[in-house]
Every structure is written in C-alpha cells, then in structure tokens.
Amino acid sequence: ASAEAPVTLARRGGTLVVAVGAGQGAGTVTLVGFDPSHATRVARGENAGRTIAQANVVRAVSDLGRWSGQAATWETPLPAGADAAVIVQGADGRIFGAARLGPAT
Structure with a gap:
C-alpha cells in the first residue's frame, strides 16, 4: 500500500530537510534518531565479559x-x-507516512 502522506528526507550539511506531501488527514511529524546496530560490552553481572548486540537503538x-x-x-x-x-x-x-535516511556516505 502506498503512503497517504509521502515523506522524503534529505541531508544538507548538518541539517535534515523533511518534506511531507499533501494528503488526506492530519497528524504529528516525529523525528527519530537511531543507530541501526550497537554492541554493548557487559562489565558486571551474569553476562560479564560478554558483548551484546542490539538493533535499531x-x-x-x-x-x-x-x-x-x-x-x-x-x-x-x-x-x-x-x-x-x-x-x-x-x-x-x-500512520500516514514514514521515511528513513541512512548514514552519510
């Protein structure tokens, strides 16, 4: 299914440009910054010495x-x-629309 509010994201230097197209409805535009993968080294407790991988932190x-x-x-x-x-x-x-922007290349 296509988005009811097309969303595009673009990086311009240190700025994020968010464009939401016309559509039916109304809502809040929320920005989420995240790391697609993250490794945490556990120092204490039952998992001490292990590294735990996490996604979309x-x-x-x-x-x-x-x-x-x-x-x-x-x-x-x-x-x-x-x-x-x-x-x-x-x-x-x-959800009327959503988009994701990966890291700068």
Whole structure:
C-alpha cells in the first residue's frame, strides 16, 4: 500500500530537510534518531565479559510539528544516531507516512 502522506528526507550539511506531501488527514511529524546496530560490552553481572548486540537503538525523539494534510517542509539539525526516521501519525495512531535516511556516505 502506498503512503497517504509521502515523506522524503534529505541531508544538507548538518541539517535534515523533511518534506511531507499533501494528503488526506492530519497528524504529528516525529523525528527519530537511531543507530541501526550497537554492541554493548557487559562489565558486571551474569553476562560479564560478554558483548551484546542490539538493533535499531533509539538515540533521540522529537516532534517537528503538525501536518494538516497540506504539503509542508521542516529543517532541523540532524538527530543523534547514525540514521534518522520520520513518522507522520494521526491522533488515533494511524500512520500516514514514514521515511528513513541512512548514514552519510
């Protein structure tokens, strides 16, 4: 199924440009910064000396603003974490659109 609110992300230097296209509905635009993989070395306890791998560790979450169904753009500093995702979500929990931006190459 196609997104009801197309979301595009672009990196411009240290800034993230978020564009949400026109669509039906309204919701909150949320930015999530995360690391796709993370290894934690355990120093104490029953897992002492082990390294535990974790996936998609969230480093930052912030609301960029409201989407009212009209095309809108936000510019914000890149969040903590290697990757970023944006979710457009209605008050009832419905997801209108989402996008992910990987690390700079």
